[in-house]
Every structure is written in structure tokens, then in C-alpha cells.
Amino acid sequence: MLSAVTKMEGLFHVHSTYSSDGKLSLEELREECLNRNLKFMVVTDHAEDFTPGKIKKYVNHCREISDEDFWAIPGLEYVIDKEHQVHLLVVNLEGLPFEKGPEAILYAVREGKGSPLAVVAHLSRCDYFIPPDYEQTIDGIEVWNAAYNSRYLPDHKAIDLFIKLKKKNPRLVGFGGLDLHDRTGFRGLRICLKDACRNPNDLLDQLKGGKFIIYGSYFRISSIPRLGSFPLFLLMLGRKIVSRADSCRWRLVSWRRALFSSIFNSDL
Numbered sequence: 587m588l589s590a591v592t593k594m595e596g597l598f599h600v601h602s603t604y605s606s607d608g609k610l611s612l613e614e615l616r617e618e619c620l621n622r623n624l625k626f627m628v629v630t631d632h633a634e635d636f637t638p639g640k641i642k643k644y645v646n647h648c649r650e651i652s653d654e655d656f657w658a659i660p661g662l663e664y665v666i667d668k669e670h671q672v673h674l675l676v677v678n679l680e681g682l683p684f685e686k687g688p689e690a691i692l693y694a695v696r697e698g699k700g701s702p703l704a705v706v707a708h709l710s711r712c713d714y715f716i717p718p719d720y721e722q723t724i725d726g727i728e729v730w731n732a733a734y735n736s737r738y739l740p741d742h743k744a745i746d747l748f749i750k751l752k753k754k755n756p757r758l759v760g761f762g763g764l765d766l767h768d769r770t771g772f773r774g775l776r777i778c779l780k781d782a783c784r785n786p787n788d789l790l791d792q793l794k795g796g797k798f799i800i801y802g803s804y805f806r807i808s809s810i811p812r813l814g815s816f817p818l819f820l821l822m823l824g825r826k827i828v829s830r831a832d833s834c835r836w837r838l839v840s841w842r843r844a845l846f847s848s849i850f851n852s853d854l
């Protein structure tokens with residue numbers, strides 16, 4: 587029996603060993619989350635790595651590791667446009683024909699079946715392109731992806747796109763995803779619910795309704811970002827500074843490594 591939890595924080599867009607490139611099992615992810623006081627994770631393993639039987643096992647496995655302390659919500663990540671590399675996260679497989687395989691799930695989502703949460707991931711990877719037939723049907727887009735953008739600041743171009751799309755699709759919500767594949771992927775980006783949450787269905791409703799704030803280590807943003815052109819410009823500047831500082835840091839690290847290795851070799 588899952589109990590009510592107040593002020594929940596959790597992760598969105600996580601990959602487990604059910605993905606061919608995922609390094610952490612569902613159990614390891616659960617443990618890492620609990621160590622960070624995170625109460626839920628939305629797992630979105632790559633759809634192309636699944637057979638119908640494997641999806642059933644995956645959904646059951648997520649149920650098995652969920653209890654009063656932690657909820658694992660299963661989802662799949664689809665490549666819906668190979669040319670532009672548009673990736674769609676489909677969360678909440680309940681009510682969808684997951685026993686028939688990944689393609690049947692995507693078909694059912696397009697037909698408006700079930701109550702999935704459909705979110706376009708890492709917009710910078712697809713050059714901010716969303717296929718026109720998805721613009722009205724998706725529930726959200728990632729306005730911050732810690733793997734493709736920065737762990738420190740959200741993506742100003744994705745926020746700009748969000749503001750434009752929101753006029754066509756009023757239910758659109760902005761998400762912050764980690765795109766985590768291993769232990770280095772815990773980059774501090776998390777979802778913090780505004781209200782108490784009773785169960786995983788309640789959590790999904792709150793995610794769909796945008797009743798959360800996206801928290802980074804140093805910056806936070808609303809799930810419905812409404813930034814004007816000047817704040818967006820400041821964000822763009824901030825991201826340039828952070829990216830410059832990051833590349834300087836990496837240069838320093840590699841110089842230090844080279845220095846240590848030359849000292850070590852000369853000692854030999």
C-alpha cells in the first residue's frame with residue numbers, strides 16, 4: 587500500500603539496463619535516488635531495445651521496486667523522426683497495449699488511447715524541430731535537459747519554442763530531464779512537486795498538469811516558463827558564460843593530468 591508523501595522530489599528521463607546503453611539496474615537507480623532523498627523516477631528506456639515480453643517484464647519490475655518510499659514510473663523513449671532525430675518520451679504505459687510491443691503503444695498514443703504523458707526530449711539535438719502532427723498532441727517538451735544543455739541553466743531556445751507552442755497547445759508543460767545513463771548522470775536536475783501526492787496516478791496527474799518546479803543545483807524554473815525576450819537574452823548570456831567556464835575547467839584538468847603524467851614518467 588503506497589502512502590501519501592508531502593513535498594516530493596524525483597527524476598525525469600532516466601535510463602536503466604533495459605536500454606542497451608544504460609549502466610544502472612532499476613534497483614541501483616532506486617538506491618541512488620533514495621540516497622539523494624528522491625522519491626520517484628520516471629524511467630524512459632529506449633523503445634527499440636524492447637520486445638513485447640520485455641516490456642511486460644519492465645512494467646512489472648518497476649512495480650516490484652515501488653513501495654511507500656519510492657515510485658518507479660515506466661515509460662519508453664521513441665525516435666519518431668529519424669531524419670531530424672526527434673525523440674518522444676511516452677510515460678505511463680497503463681491502459682496501452684504494451685503486451686503487443688513498442689510500435690503498438692506508439693500507434694495507440696497517436697490514436698489518443700490510454701492516458702500517456704508524451705514529452706519531446708532534448709530539443710537541441712533535433713535543432714528545435716517538432717513534427718507538425720505532434721505539436722497539438724504532445725503534453726510537454728523538455729525545456730532543460732541536463733545531458734544536452736547544461737546542468738546549471740535551462741535551454742533558452744527550448745523555452746522560446748515552448749512559449750510559441752503553448753499558444754497552439756494550451757496544455758503544454760515544460761519538463762526538466764536528466765537523460766541519465768550511468769552514475770555520472772546524476773547532475774542535480776530534479777522535479778519538485780508543489781502539492782502532496784498520494785500515489786503514482788496522482789503523480790502522473792500532477793506532472794501532466796505542470797504542478798511542479800524544475801530545480802537545478804543553482805537555478806530553478808517553472809513548469810510553465812513565461813520568460814520575456816530580455817530574461818531569455820540574459821539566460822542565453824549566462825549559458826555562454828557557463829559553457830566558456832566549463833571548457834576552461836576541462837582544459838585545466840587536462841593540463842594538470844599532462845603535468846602529473848610527465849612528472850611521473852620522469853621519475854621512472
Ligand SMILES: [Zn+2]
Pocket residue numbers: 663673707708
Ligand atoms: Zn534521446
Ligand SMILES: [Zn+2]
Pocket residue numbers: 599601630663707765
Ligand atoms: Zn534518453
